[in-house]
Amino acid sequence: MAAETSVSVAILAGGRSRRMGRDKTALLLRGKPLLQHVVDSAASLQLPIQIITNTPDNHAYLGLPMHTDVFPGSGSIGGLYTALHYTTSDYVLCLACDSPYLQPALLRYLIALRHDYDAVVPYVRARRHPLVAVYSKRCLPVIHERIERGELRITTMLNELHTRFVEENDVRRYDPGLKSFFNANTPEEFARIAALSR
DSSP states (O other), rough: OHHHOOOOEEEEEEOOOTSSSGGGGGGGETTHHHHHHHHHHTTTTOOOEEEEESSSGGGGGGOOOOOOSSSSTTTHHHHHHHHHHOSSSSEEEEEETTTTTTHHHHHHHHHTOOTOOOOEEEEEEEEEEETEEEEEGGHHHHHHHHHHTTTTOOOGGGGSEEEEEEEHHHTTTTTTOOGGGOOSHHHHHHHHHHTTTT
């Protein structure tokens, strides 16, 4: 049996929300900021949570530890690096700030699969989903090297890691409607997400 390893949660909230046109973390859904929905889902896991953000004052109301990017301007991969850099855990569950319907049962399942892998990533609708995924601190050197080279796509970096891809059929056992993968990058996507909550 694999030795027990510690896990924490990192929510990446450092993006510029260019496609949304304003700070999407503050958009209200059912009376709560979008980011608060993600925090609430993560909190149900009863694990330490950190927020990776370049605007910590905007999220002070959460009362959670916050860190700014170690490599500013490097996008999600920089946020992932920052999360792994600051965590004291062996693994980090990495979540996007704009996914309000994360299913805790799925998150627990991904965490349970972490042993012996560098990353555990859902493969849903023929796509890799690196921001509903678990990463080991062992990934830090690979991520650092890719940032130094300007190769900023997490999805291609996964080929360099010992990655467990979780097939859609397995994901649906814990999230039948695949709601964990609904996110809001544009006003249109947010409108669709908001309609689901009515």
